[in-house]
Amino acid sequence: MLEPELAVAGLRGLLSDPRIVGTLFAALIAALAVWASGIVGTKLHLPGPYITWPFLGDAVELGITSDLSRLMFSRFKKYGRVFRLNLLGHTAFVVSDEAALRGVLSDDGAIATIPFRAFSDLMGEYGTQSVKEIHGPWRKLIMAAVNGRGLSELVPGVAGVMARHVAGWAQAGRVELFQASHAMGLDLSTDVIANVHFTALDRGWFKQQMRTFTAGMWGLPVRLPGSDYSAALAAKERLIAALMPEMRDAHAAMLKRWEAAGRSGPALAAALLEEQERQREAAREAEARGQKATPPDLSIKEAMLTAYFIGGHTALRDAPMTILNAVVAAADTTRFSLFTFWAMVAMSTRVQEEIFGEQQRVVAAHGPELTPAALSSMPYLEACFKEAMRLLPTGGGAVRHLTKELKAGSVTLPAGEWVWYHPHLMHCIDPVLWDGDTSVDVPAHMDWRNNFEGAFRPERWLSEETKPKYYFTFGSGVHLCAGVNLVYLEAKLVMAMLVRRFRLRLSAPDMLARCTRVFPFMQPVPGTDKVELLPREQPLPVPGIDL
Ligand code: HEM
Secondary structure, three states, X not given: OOOHHHHHHHHHHHHOOHHHHHHHHHHHHHHHHHHHOOOOOOOOOOOOOOOOOOOOEOHHHHHHOOOHHHHHHHXXXXXXXXXXXXXXXXXXXXXXXXXXXXXXXXXXXXXXXXXXXXXXXXXXXXXXXXXHHHHHHHHHHHHHHHOHHHHHHHHHHHHHHHHHHHHHHHHHOEEEHHHHHHHHHHHHHHXXXXXXXXXXXXXXXXXXXXXXXXXXXXXXXXOOOOOHHHHXXXXXXXXXXXXXXXXXXHHXXXXXXXXXXXXXXXXXXXXXXXXXXXXXXXXXXXHHOOOOOOOOOOOHHHHHHHHHHHOOOOOHXXXXXXXXXXXXXXXXXXXXXXXXXXXXXXXXXXXXXXXXXXXXXXXXXXXXXXXXXXXXOOHHHHHHHHHHHHHOOOOOOEEEEEOOOEEEOOEEEOOOOEEEEOHHHHHHOOOOOOOOOOOOOOOHHHOOOOOHHHHOOHHHHHOOOOOOOOOOOOOOHHHOOOOHHHHHHHHHHHHHHHHHHEEEEEOOOOHHHHOOEOOOOOEOOOOOOEEEEEEOOOOOOOOOOOO
């Protein structure tokens, strides 16, 4: 159940923002109308609380809780592996029965979707995840762009962006984590991952508009002057208008390919993959001749564009949305993940020294360059990132729309209902780590607030016996995050750069525990997120950074 002091702190935070007050007021008026008409409520006698706030329902508790593990675990203890939540007038069932989830997450009797009104208004409904015929070829292309050789090709660009940021922090001797991770996430997603080539457009302007656009994505979809949602819709229009001329050539080229492939999705995807192979071959030959090789230009935005064409969205106005989609997939998720990762590492001197020891071995074996081979020889550092993502998963899992009945233990959910798997809860009840004790508020292996050294144990990932069985931060099944290997690479690159030269120390050691906003993403209390960078006496070299 919600604690009174947390509720008061959360509400105070929310009510201090006039835009949120306005939005809540409008939502409440709508809520009362909906509630009075008897739409809210339930037709099914299934487990879970259904007497909650009118319209807003459990969204209020999700919005003001500072501990998602505790909230979800308390519901699990009360109602079991399937329970109901009422979110802004919609009912969703949180399911933590792994066997039942396996089918759902393989698109068996379920459709992947993001049921946030604000999100779908801003991103549009292009069917990239939810329509099988579009998802298959789309995923193939994305995987090729950011995995295997595609991933290695991204390393120089990612390292370049990171070196620029790290050099700036090093000069200042400190870094404000929240702002820094935001700026880095946006630069990485725009300049490297979405690989946006601007001719006339100013990059600074583009990034500013993207900030406004993404800020409106997770709030209430209420059009009020000055609300984040209204500002985001306006930014979307500005971005589309500015990007259309930039996308004209790429769009015309895709139109040609689409016709040449006989308007067949799989044929178009196959042609693009062949094209990528030819470009790689040409790059290898150029290298052999001692010339500068250009890596293939088949990026996520081409994959997105292909998906749009397969779904029949072939207008020039749709093309800029590929860029917005690619940046959104990579920017906020990366930003919030880096933020919690850096904070957790900064909270443990023991872990920092282990990372430094591993870096000494990597430099001895591979030299100072952060090459793909060196980066794949950092199991401890990778375990640190996974452990931070296990304890504080970025985002809140994903939702599926049932197309057929789902049996989960003794509960049967009919087609048409929404199923939500929640990573915090799944990680709480991990069969390897959880002893089944329900007398605690949060199981010890998730309780980093009260048991930091015991909970944050990267070592557990390094042996088959202790390795967590549930790890849902990046999803699971056929929609498993396509960018997960890229994210690991990014996390390792930037942390290797930092730890080789510095010890990290949080100015407010309890900064993470003090965060009052955690849903949909973790946000610090302003001014508490400074990390001091203390130079090491015997640093290791970091190529590209002259410190
Ligand atoms: C730490 C950062 C990230 C987190 C926590 C994250 C999380 C997730 C999750 C949970 C899903 C599954 C959604 C579902 O099941 O419906 C997903 C899917 C996806 N992610 Fe990520 N993601 C991150 C970064 C990225 C990046 C950098 C990219 C860009 C390459 C990316 C691209 C995608 C794509 C394309 C999908 C859809 C895959 C499909 O439907 O087949 N993600 N991500």
